Amino acid sequence: MVLITGCSSGIGRAVALRAVRAGFTTVATARKPESLAELEAAGCLVRALDVTDAEARHRVVEELDKKHGGVDALVNNAGYGELGPFEEVPLDRWDRQFQTNVFGPVALTQLVLPGMRERGYGRIVNVSSLAGKIVLPVGAAYHASKFALEAAMEALWLEVHRFGIEVSLVLPGAVNSRWADNVPEQNEYASGAYGDLVSELARQMAERLPRGASVEYASSVVMRALTESRPRLRYPVGADARVLLPLSRMVPARLWSAWVRSHFPSIRHPAPRPVNPPTVDRTRR
Template sequence: MPVDTHQHVALVTGASSGIGLATALRLQQAGLVVYGAARRVDRMQQLTDAGVHVVAMDVTDDASATAGVERVLAEHGRIDVLVNNAGYGSYGAVEDVPIDEARRQFEVNVFGAARLAQLVLPGMRARRSGTIVNISSMGGRITTPFGAWYHGTKFALEAVSDCLRLETAPFGIDVVVVEPGGIRTEWSGIAAEHLRATSGRGAYAERANAVATSFDSETMARRSSPPELIAATIARAVTARRPRTRYAVGFGAKPLIALRRLLPDRAWDALILRATA
């Protein structure tokens, strides 16, 4: 296949559902060549039908991540946009979550994103252009009970992104953090399942089950924003001449981040404990 050196190329991870799926479709509609990567390629027919290239990729497997990036480079010669969206929420009390599961949370949410950045950066530096979008969360700026390992990964991703932005700015590369609030995706169901399995019995059971039920509630679903809102934000960022460093979007994101910045720790703790009782 001849190498296309003109049309911009995007790689979106976690593209089998939710924000990743919506983002891959939105970027394709914006005129980019889009590769959607995920472990569950059997769920990506919608992307194939829309003209998005589908890539099987496990971001925690270095051989898989490397092969995926090499395929894009072989077919199009460049990756101009990387959207690190792959991730999940592992919930449970710190006392209860096995350390191996905590490590896996970091492997997926932090190290997988960092490794992909390493793989695409040489080409971006050579062209002196490119955009890396790291999907964090309002949970990268605020904390709630039973989310220690999830919040830990998102706080870490924010810090990695800030350092990466400083390092790559001289090469014309933008690093953007997107901080979604409540979004209608599979995330809340997976987090509730993890929480019940980990802390649904024992010392933390009463509050843990209450929090898990709130994740699954119709009220949560009604108050959540559609993933297309995040996709539109990402598209705006990657097509901007000078994108913002952070975009807080979706239900609750801006007010909760602002409130956390204003409140002392004890006042925030009291607010969250009342809300999760």
């Protein structure tokens, strides 16, 4: 049995359709179950699940344990991007970002692991992002959440392989999906000190996402992670992910940051330093 989160659209929906058509007992979940009618018609079991709701997480996993013998594979797909300047994004939005992108997947994974250990088999596949390895401005909260998910799941990978449980991270770059529809409104940042950066990132997203990998291709990579006999820890998705991930490791940090800045005119050239910068009196203790 495969349990998939965030199936109302995009990669999650496409993975659910692929899984059920491949013959897997597939449980497709979303915060709004009415958005899953097409998946139910295709043969999926559908359930309401907000990954940030502890009671809902326990309810779904307990039902699947009792009625269907447990979860053999979990696809942590639910997530969204909180974009905004580091200085201006309120802490409650940082909290919501981590609740959805990190703590929800971690908690759901903890619930299915005991059954997987007992059966000696399991797959945990996490739809992460190129943003979990590469950072752009105006995305501190989102990048931080994906970096945290990457670290947590790599630690899990090291811990549970001996129990027959495989852990994978799927890292899409730009994907032509409705991901941008779930980005919270950014107008509140437009008139601030970083308004130019916000506008530049919005323009780049509008240009890049439609040219990205298809949802169908991204879902096929998730299925590889679910079905390969020896799955990898990380699966890049799309040309940008396949090129930029190894390049970011090879290029010196200063050169890499210069390349990133070159894509944002407002930060391409740093502000001039003051002629007489403040000094520290090192003689005082």
